[in-house]
Amino acid sequence: MTTIRDVARISGYSVSTVSRVLNHKNYVSDGVRRNIQKVINDLDYVPNDVARDLSRGRTKNIGVVVPNVEHPYYTDIIRGIMAAAFAAGYNVLMLPSRYEPQVEHGYLDQLRRRAFDGLIFTSHTMPVADMVPYKKYGEVVVCHDPGSIDISAAYTERGPSYRAAFRWIQRRHYHNVGLVLPRGVDISATSSATIVAYTRVFGTAPEPRLVRTGVMSYSDGYAAAEYYHSQNLAPDFIFANGDDIAAGILQYYRDNHLQAPALMGQENQLSGQLLGIPTIDHHFRDVGAAALRLAIGAASGQFPVHSDFIPR
Template sequence: MANIRDVAKLSGHSISTVSRVINDQGYVSDKTKQEIEAAMKQLNYHRNDLARALSLGKTYRVGVVLPYINHPYFQKLADAIINAAFSHDYQATFLQSNYNQDQEIYFLDMLKHHAFDGLIFTSRSISFEKIVEYQKYGPITCCEDTFDYPISSAFTDRKASFVDALQILKNEGYRHIGMTVSRSENTSQSALLTTRAYKEVFGEEINDKLLYRESRTMFDGITAAAQFLNCDKKLQVIFSNGDEIAAGAKRQLQEMHRQDVVVIGQENLPISFLMDFSTIDHRLTDIGEEAFKLLFQDEIIKKPIPAKFIRRGKLEDPRDYEDEIDKVLD
């Protein structure tokens, strides 16, 4: 296998000049560059990226820790991070954790051993205290509120967004509400904030039979809708933790001839527009882009990004602003 010395010998230029061409650093005349590139091609020489990373102290890679890859929420967030990384000549590597704490610590150890220039946690099961322990090995950002912990983050105030939507429902006379959450309130900050928002608005804990936990797919939405109607024949609203789940719930409501029940999703995916139900847009694209940018700041920054309740179907308000999907159609 050819090395940089072979390229220098064949091209007739010094190793330092060849290095400048390989790494695109410093001035090299066009003629010299062409001669070196011709020698590289003749020798079938390819740059050793590992050696380059060691010499520069950078890998130009970031790790993106996410619990699931095949989930619309994390797909949208990851897509934004990838686009931001690409625009800055970085690669983003997906690190699936399945909310396994040992796995998440393993990813932190990868940062410790310089496998990445930084880590982005889209969601996590380990504590913020554990993440702080690894800050000395490289930058880490989170796509959720990190509160008083010294960890940079880009996030929406989820409780505020839930309270806003539930208050609208209450003001319009809705009282019989079923809710879906992704995990138990003991392990999920979002689930805990959902139930706390309900209590804040309605002044009481939600009926446990009207709270469907471990909701992740369209099929969970189908199951939840049937469970809620079996528990409360006067059900008025299904407040779900994602648009795909909301779509499943709406489909089941149609099968049960209960189109009168309002369905609310989250994240403003195209399916919420196509099936005409309201959704909470937590601005995942903006969060993903900001989370990547914050990796390379010299200070701890908390970047709040306001959510928006997009009213469709029975809740549609003509005074509401156009969302991104409406703008595309216009």
Template structure:
């Protein structure tokens, strides 16, 4: 196997000069650079990037802790992170947890062994206190609000967007509100906030008006049946695909007012209102905080897209 010392002997230059060319250092004489690159090409020499990374203390690899990717919110978030990472010549490694606390902890221990330069956390399975001992190993950026801890985070304006959406439903005449939410085990801070706002704006709102563990189109079918039995006339869904599935399973003359999230094409086609949380930009910003090693807390703006029955934006 050809080594850097072999390249040095064949070119007549020092090992340090070969290293500078391999690592694309500036201020190397162009004639020397071309001669060294020519010999490397003839010998099919490929630098050992792993060894280089160890010597620099960097892997140029960022880990992304994410529960799963077959859900529009996380898919968009990942898309933004990936675009930003590639723009900075970083690799990404997906670390899916399915909200398994032990698996998430195993990923943190991999991070402690310098498998990654940093972590981007889409959402957590463990309490945030679990992450604190790992801050010393590199930047960890959270894609959720972290008010009580000094750490970088990028988060959507959930309180503002939901308040506007719920108020819109009330003004439109909705009397009985139903909502769909994600995991019922280990209820997230976002779910608790959503319920609190529903109770504030719709005083007759009860736990029976919640359809939990709603993530897929199939879940939307069950949610529609749940809401029909309770004569729900307005729904705040946790995603546009779920909202579309619910509407599809209602009789047109009885379908409720519904608001989805993330401004997917289906919301335009089926003419229902939605909230665009600009999740792709959220993912891009999260990577940038990691790259810049900043501890900023960034609240992303949202856009409430209100559509009438004819699909026109009001």
């Protein structure tokens, strides 16, 4: 493979002079520039971007760890990241993890080896404390409140909007409330915040049988509704983990000619608007944009983003 040293040797000029031509720098005469450019063209030489970036100490790449893309949380946060990255002149590398801790650790090792300038965890399973030692290799950003752990974070403040939503439900005298959540409370900040808000408003923890986890998509919502019906649980209200998920729940009841419970979604999706159901807008695109700014070093610290309960 042709290198810059080959161009220098054949052209008879120094590597530094060739480098100035390649990078369109001044201090090179027109005649020298033409001679070197001819050799570059003859050899069809293309600079090695990876080697160049490593020599500069940066790659202009940001890794984004994504467990899946089924839930609107991921699609919206990725849109925010991509828009901010494009504006800042950075590339985004999507890194699938499927919530596997060893895979997450592997991406941190890639950060240590300078595969990217920064790493954004849209969600994860490994403890946040285990990420902290890797901060010396590049920016590490999480998209939830890390509490007292010193790590960059961009996240939506769910608590106030969740409490407002549950107070709205309580005022309408619903008492058999089903909760449809993404993952278990012990590993999901979203699920934990939901349970905490519910308990604070209603004064008691939700009925365990009415709590469904692992729900991330329309089809998961459909399956959750089937579970409620098959178990004769008859919730009078279901708080869903997304408007599309609420649509899946509603479709199950309609397909089986059953009276559907009242519903609330999240993420202010088109489906929720068409159904006319209340929702919560977590502004995940803003979270994604803030996470990107942290990852490239354009900002520092922790950035909470306000979320809004939208009654309908």
